[in-house]
Amino acid sequence: MNQQADVIIIGGGIHGASLAYHLTRMGVRPFILERHFTASGATGRSSGLVRMHYDLEPESRLAWASFAYFRNWADVVGGDCGFTRTGFLQFVEPAYSDQLRANVAMHQQIGIPSLLITPDDVARLAPSFVTDDFEVAAYEPESGYADPSATVTSFLAAARQSGATLVQECEVTAVLSTDSRVTGVRTSKGDFHAPIVVNAAGPWARRVGEMVGLDVPVDTWRHDTLFIRRPTAVGPSHPTVIDMANSMYFRPETGGLTLVGLEDNNPIGLSPDGDAEHAAPDFVDRAVDRICRRIPQMEEGSLHSAHSGFDGITPDQRAILGAAGPEGFYLACGFSGTGFKIGPAVGACMAELIVNGRAQTVDITPFSLDRFSSGQLLKGDHAYANVWH
Ligand SMILES: Cc1cc2nc3c(=O)[nH]c(=O)nc-3n(C[C@H](O)[C@H](O)[C@H](O)COP(=O)(O)OP(=O)(O)OC[C@H]3O[C@@H](n4cnc5c(N)ncnc54)[C@H](O)[C@@H]3O)c2cc1C
Incomplete structure (x- = not known):
């Protein structure tokens, strides 16, 4: 197997699958490395609710942009998401x-x-x-609701048809880097190389963050x-x-x-x-x-x-999206029990960020990791109590 990719995505849940799909739309060939099988983590257990009601505007925007996929899935992605x-x-x-x-x-x-x-x-x-x-x-x-496993399957089928490679039963054990720049990963199936590595490891995201010395509060x-x-x-x-x-x-x-x-x-x-x-x-x-x-x-x-x-859950119960740690390392994690429905738009935004340096679909800068060190936790203008308590 050619183990050189443009982008390595760690995790075959909704966020790894959506990102892979959107990267291939932009001519990028990602590898998705999944330690078990696709949707074996949070996504396969998800209740699949698809709604736009949030008390934080950027989340409602992500859910609304995602809804355009769910309601027209066969035309936009192909296959079936069970909406x-x-x-x-x-x-x-x-x-x-x-x-x-x-x-x-x-x-x-x-x-x-x-x-x-x-x-x-x-x-x-x-x-x-x-x-x-x-x-x-x-x-x-x-x-309404959708079928999270079917959503992942059709995202990945479309991505693979356009050059993405899925490797299952492949556990990432280390992230490789030289001069503060990622160069690939070490796995149970050997080394894979790419200048960009994305942590989409769901509830395991903190462990993957530790592989680059990053404290990811998930x-x-x-x-x-x-x-x-x-x-x-x-x-x-x-x-x-x-x-x-x-x-x-x-x-x-x-x-x-x-x-x-x-x-x-x-x-x-x-x-x-x-x-x-x-x-x-x-x-x-x-x-x-x-x-x-x-x-x-x-x-x-x-x-x-x-x-x-x-x-994976963060201190403000909102996702972490963006570049962090060594050059070429990105986070798409911490979805805090509500991340399935925003998967399509988050994948689009992360692909835009990686390829163009900025997300256009929705502004995802509020979800950056440094909000935790600067004490700017996310809260809606008309906030309800925390969803999970
Ligand atoms: C019971 C439950 C109900 C939910 N209900 C809803 C809902 O109704 N609506 C909603 O929007 N959201 C819901 N959510 C939240 C939503 O399902 C998650 O936010 C979303 O699925 C997270 O997707 P993910 O891709 O980040 O993570 P995951 O689906 O967990 O994917 C991460 C993948 O990474 C893999 N991995 C981890 N470490 C490594 C490694 N070292 N090497 C290789 N692979 C690795 C894992 O095996 C896993 O498959 C629910 C979650 C749960 C648990």
């Missing part, structure tokens, strides 16, 4: 109603189809929902999810929801299932190689209790399955 439009609702406690209004106004200025609706409107959209604990909701009629975040078989009383489907009032999100899944995740009690700092097959012992009870608060008929549902996953 399913369900409509998206954001509920917040009454204390955050003003923030919600301001954030929807910010989304509308960007051009995102988002509107404020009343509890009565919600009851018409989703008759099984309890609607007496919020004053106003945000509604994105176009949003901890691990463990997150459980479960699937419930919906009772017929709930109806054939329902919108996708972030329900901050109940510290929960949920969405429909094919086969009459509903996926539920919780925003609280997601342990930080465990090994990213830990058990992701089993949810924590008390998770099922807590999640069933929460979903039944919002949809009482779920009492008649039955548990289908539960599992866990790890993502």
Whole structure:
């Protein structure tokens, strides 16, 4: 195998795959080195919510630019990303109603189809929902969810057709450099050479950062999810929801299932190689209790399955994007439990940064690593409490 590349990407999750795809659109031939198989990390465990509602404008812009891919996937990328439009609702406690209004106004200025609706409107959209604990909701009629593994597969298929090389079962063990400039990587399959190396290693990003002596503040975040078989009383489907009032999100899944995740009690700092097959012992009870608060008929549902996953999380729960450390070394990591939906635009931005020196799709300078040393952590103008607590 020719082990000389233009760019080496460490990690075959959504961010490695999207970056590879976008580099090939610009005539660059990347190698994607993946220690297991594609989407074996956070991406393969992702709940796949696709919505634009954030309280930080640059994140909404990344999600909106990404949405152009999700809704036209076959024409833009080819293949299938499994995007399913369900409509998206954001509920917040009454204390955050003003923030919600301001954030929807910010989304509308960007051009995102988002509107404020009343509890009565919600009851018409989703008759099984309890609607007496919020004053106003945000509604994105176009949003929904996608299939993260299928998204990676089609990004990589398109990238490989245009000159990208994927090497699986290939663990990067060291980053090679001379005179403060990266020259390649050492792996379980030998050395690979390139003047540019990108750390897209998800919850393992801190370890990869250490390979160049860089302290990348990416901890691990463990997150459980479960699937419930919906009772017929709930109806054939329902919108996708972030329900901050109940510290929960949920969405429909094919086969009459509903996926539920919780925003609280997601342990930080465990090994990213830990058990992701089993949810924590008390998770099922807590999640069933929460979903039944919002949809009482779920009492008649039955548990289908539960599992866990790890993502990388940063101190302000926002990604780290940009050049850092030795010349030629880049970071696309720390996606903090919400990074799937912004994958397409982040890959476009990182490719533009690497090839042209600046991202044009969205300004990603706010996500630079040095915000942590300068104490300029990211916070929305109309911030909610941290999503994960
Ligand atoms: C349970 C769960 C639910 C989520 N739900 C949502 C959601 O609904 N919506 C949303 O937008 N986001 C969601 N997220 C977050 C989102 O899935 C992640 O932010 C995103 O998938 C991160 O992608 P990534 O490419 O950075 O990392 P990963 O998918 O983890 O990819 C990194 C890859 O790097 C590889 N790797 C690591 N070290 C090395 C090495 N040394 N050598 C070679 N390869 C290496 C790993 O094997 C891995 O495959 C969720 C995350 C989890 C865990």
